Amino acid sequence: MKTSIRIGTRGSKLALWQAHHVADQLTAAGLTPEIVIITTKGDVVLDRSLDKIGSKGVFTEELEESLRTGHIDIAVHSAKDVQSSIPADLELLAFMERERVNDVVVSFDPNLDLGRADLVLGTSSTRRKAMLRRFLPHATTAEARGNLQTRLRKLEEGQYHALVLAYAGVHRMEYDGFIRHILPETQYVPATGQGSVAIECARNLEPALKTELHRILDHAATHVCLAAERAFLRTMEGGCSIPSFALATLTANGQTIQLHGGLISLDGQQFIEETQSAPPTDAEQLGIRVAESVLVRGGQQILNDIRRERE
């Protein structure tokens, strides 16, 4: 088995943190990792919100091409950014242990008041925009594209009072000191995969190496939860431009997965959610069932409305 591993990653600080996190674990296991930076469309096109670029793989396409050519052995992604269906010649080899899943409110103002009538929050996520319209209807939102450092600069310039971000990224960049509120995950249900790091490889990567990488990097409890969430997203036919949400958790004894998934309309008025449980062996079926139920209970109508609005 070869022991020298080329790790492909985007070049943002968060992506590099995640790649180094992978590299550290590989080094500890006696392998020799090397980090290769690859620029993606999502890193270059910063002047349009993500739902206008097109949802399919804006942060992953170039990495996937490098896996095919063998330029890199594995690609490291935020699990949230990975499309719900990946190409047949590639596979998701591992999901690393999940960080706290919540969205958080980040501000330089230690006394930030979420109740102020003129509150402006920075976010470019359709899910977050819709949830803020529902749960903080007096607030307005403003676009906040770019990597975390760019968004924080816009915050510093005074474009918003605060940003709404994933805790995972804020924590990894060591900005915890600016977190003013941790939004409850029961209301602001996170996006599929939020907080986990996914490892992708070519299906034809050396089998012994695949087995070893899986052993070193995969976190079984996270993997089974993400299998449920990703099956939910696949059934929803939603990329990151659809305001769907899904959070699976495993009970302490590891016997049951609970999946809370749903869809919210862009104006926040309709909020369709569903929670169901299943044994871990039925993770994918659980994701499909919850999504189908949400679609039947009005989700399909919301999706149709969103498509019509965007045309």
Ligand SMILES: NCc1[nH]cc(CCC(=O)O)c1CC(=O)O
């Ligand atoms: N959409 C961009 C993105 N992809 C992953 C993270 C954060 C890390 C994670 O959720 O694992 C972020 C930033 C954010 O949503 O605040």
